Amino acid sequence: MPTVRDALDALERRFPARLAEEWDVNGLTVGSRDAKITRAHFAVDPTLAVAREAVAAGAELLITHHPLMLRGVSNVAADTAKGAVVHALVQGGTALANAHTNADHAAGGVADALARAVGLEVTGPLVSVAGEAALGTGRVGTLGDGPTLRDFAQRVASALPTTAHGVRVAGDLDAPVRTVAVVGGAGDAFLDDARAAGVDVYVTADLRHHPALDARELAGLGDGRPYLVDVSHFASEWLWLADAAAYLADELGVDTFVSTVNTDPWTARFDAS
Missing domain, CATH: 3.40.1390.30 (NIF3 (NGG1p interacting factor 3)-like)
Structure with a gap:
């Protein structure tokens, strides 16, 4: 059975870290490289809603485009935005990894x-x-x-x-x-x-x-x-998810799913009538 490490190696082959910007963060953020996976979930953003969706779907690995912690944080307490995601993933047994500007450039x-x-x-x-x-x-x-x-x-x-x-x-x-x-x-x-x-x-x-x-x-x-x-x-980067999911499925023989959560932060728009 493939592991998180195998998934990271597959991502590296397709989206090499050397292509990333110097300021960027890529790779494993939460979880163990040795954890076995049968299902991987793909999304643009590692929001709490996306994390919960991945856990509910039984995914042992969540792969996002954007990193959870591009900028440093001082803690991951459960009552912080980043910490809530970390806790949801750890409690659900789901690892988190990402491919950002390396996936942009590859x-x-x-x-x-x-x-x-x-x-x-x-x-x-x-x-x-x-x-x-x-x-x-x-x-x-x-x-x-x-x-x-x-x-x-x-x-x-x-x-x-x-x-x-x-x-x-x-x-x-x-x-x-x-x-x-x-x-x-x-x-x-x-x-x-x-x-x-x-x-x-x-x-x-x-x-x-x-x-x-x-x-x-x-x-x-x-x-x-x-x-x-x-x-x-969000929309401009969402299109990549299906390709990345299909690639990992072919490489590792695992089930892959693309998140249905729209992580664009805006929920409505009003124009003058």
Whole structure:
């Protein structure tokens, strides 16, 4: 019977730790490497609801994209947000591991899943990892059908799980779209890279007001590109889970499940009537 260690080794083969950012946290957070597993649960975020779902499903291992403790904590008391998750997992006999920016950068990872979902024929990463010309942050690619920005944004909305955030667009809705850059998760740090790549549209999440406004001002000095499509952080990374779950099932012969918990923090959106 495979163990947590075997699962970690499989994740390392597909999403090597060397591809992760220096500031990142990846790997085992809770549990024993020697624990045997028959079922693994996959989710974007290690929230308490997700932990309880994994335990209730009988999973001996929960694999998330985001780490539970990216920033240091002074304790894991049961009445703290992080501690409650740790206690739920330990009491349920469920280990916790994650693959974060290594899964963002790797082939078959978060970026490729997002690119495929929106119909891109990928030509390469937006920003290469040092020494890995074909891997890195985001993906750049082409669309064979050349939709309008309006139609492309609708395609993105249809490809992603529904969230209160929805899909926000900045640009000429009637403009044709042929080249696209995508970055799963928070991507306003790569606005300059998207502009340098010369793409028609940049799809990412968590675009803040000032970086987005500056990007649009710069675009206005030229032909208006890149247009921006801003989506939910959770939604942009959720697509990867099914691929990762299928991979682990094939590698270890264990049952795998993708969480049904929507961990986007926003639950409703209201517009003026």
